[in-house]
Amino acid sequence: MVEYVKGTPPDRWHWCENCTQYPRYIHQRRSKRPHSDLCDQCKIKEDNENCLTKEQVKIVKTLQ
């Protein structure tokens, strides 16, 4: 399940846990994809199929 989160304003929506701008403190969260204000980096990761969810990040960290 993908979760869209937003940090301290004026942040944008992130959904890849491996995004370097993924917020530490989450102000807003939603499960539906927002129509605007999406993070560029998350978008690029998604296009490259490099977008990791929370569970996937955990697995990657365990493997390192």
Ligand SMILES: [Zn+2]
């Ligand atoms: Zn992002």
